[in-house]
Amino acid sequence: MNTFQLTCFLTVAETLSFVKAARQLNVTQPAVTHQIRSLEEELNAQLFKRTTRAVEITQEGLIFLNDAKNVLNIITLAKKRFEEPVGDERQFFSIGCHSHNEVHLLPGILRRMTESCPTLYPLFQVVPFQHLYQLLEEGTVDVVTAFREKEQKKETGIYRELALVRMTGILPASHPLAEKEALDRGDLLTQRLILLDPQRCPDSLNAVQHELTTGRTVSDLFMCSSVDVCLTLVKAGFGVAIQPDFPSLRDPALAYIPIEGVEPLSYGAYYKSVTGKPLLKLFLQLCRDNFPVQPKC
Template sequence: MELQQLRYVVAVAETNSFTRAAQQCRVVQSALSHQIARLERELGGKLFERTSRRVRLTPAGDAFLPAARQCLEAADRAAAEVAAAVGVVRGRLVIGLIPTIAAVDVPAALRDFRRLHPSVHVRLRVDASERLIDQVREGVIDVAFLGLPTTAEPIGVQARELATDRLVAVLSPDHPLARESVLDLRRLSGEPFVDFTAGTPGRAQSDQAFAAAGLTRDVAFEVTTPDLMAQLVGRSLGVALLPSAYAPRLAGVVTVEIRDAPLRVEYVVSRLLSRTPAASAFLALLES
């Protein structure tokens, strides 16, 4: 069993395609298919079901994939640790973030990190806070930036609080309430809302605030990104609540302060144990 074979298996599993996996691995497809077939013969079972329309993991492939990823990660970490021992930070850094992160200028941080450590390959993943925490805990992501309501904390990860921010009302410029200097939840509760998907931390902070005030509201539209939220608000389809530090980035809408606004805490989180040299270097940069 060779590391390259494991890389091919992971690539096919992630892309659901031998063709795209070969392109990602920069190898001809016939060579990739041959190596996976060799590995399957050695293991004594098929890892993938192949049809003319799709490729998917078999039960054996599902069982094999986590161990393959762990082996590749261990090999990459071993190489990175050797490089770090002689003063060079290299390897891979996977960063997760929510779309509304505002406490850190992530592009600027990556620019500085790239200048210091050009040998590190960086991957960015945008997702919801609860899934980012899970992925950090599972070792899929090295570092994540997330936001949670004040009633929740990251569990099972190393966490550092970055900032606490109040939510503001986001409205279309022609909305009657857009001319107000300050609002409260009661005045907003009669409006249709555009909000994040139910059950996510981004939604929970607003739901909890209205519930605590004894108010109900109509969430007419559920979306997954703040940009889409702003587009719907800009078309006068509803109002929204977003962090005050992030909302000014949105075009075509106005923001109004909320007197009894919900709060959002931003965190940077990482693994509890065995951080890679690249992750440690990135976290050190954030603290400098």
């Protein structure tokens, strides 16, 4: 995946025309078509429906739209770091996350960082999983906070665990099951399950979701694009959401009940090296001492 592919995708999405996109980009139509096809092959998803009369963006294309914009913004900001006047004293620190929900874990950490570095300028990059690790490899982000992947490739970098996060069933506080100390598989079989779209969550969470949904019918499941959507459906009474439990992010209107027999997930930070990176070193130190989830014993 490269910036030209993303630019072609966004231009076609805006114009809904390969001809107009090629004209705007000052390239040939076959060149735009080739870039879109290459991108679709890499993502293993169809981004556009093409006929002789019209071009329509698919549901997969709509989902990828914000991701593509975010990736291009990240690259643009990275370039601008070196275009600013010499007098710019901002100290940029780029944090990669897989979901906007996880951003809410970090205000306390960043507040403490500014005590040591008043010119700190945090940048958040919320992009898909594989692309985020690619940005870490390229040095576009300084650190990625994420759940540890069981089959993570070595080239992703160094992983430092910050917390073990238990899996919970989330339901309205008034729900009959909210009084239980833990939910078993039998409890979950009586409820519709609200899950994150497998393309929008880590493999470790996907594995838990797959285990808990084996044998369930499609009508028993809701697939959501974000944690916020999951919680909205929970509040509306559509079922029980299966989510990792970050106590500092709990909604007081909901109950978070541990699920029996499901191992906690490791949550931590991926990075390449702290050598010559004082802000990264400070961030990791503060996370170790102040991360808002009970640390591993």
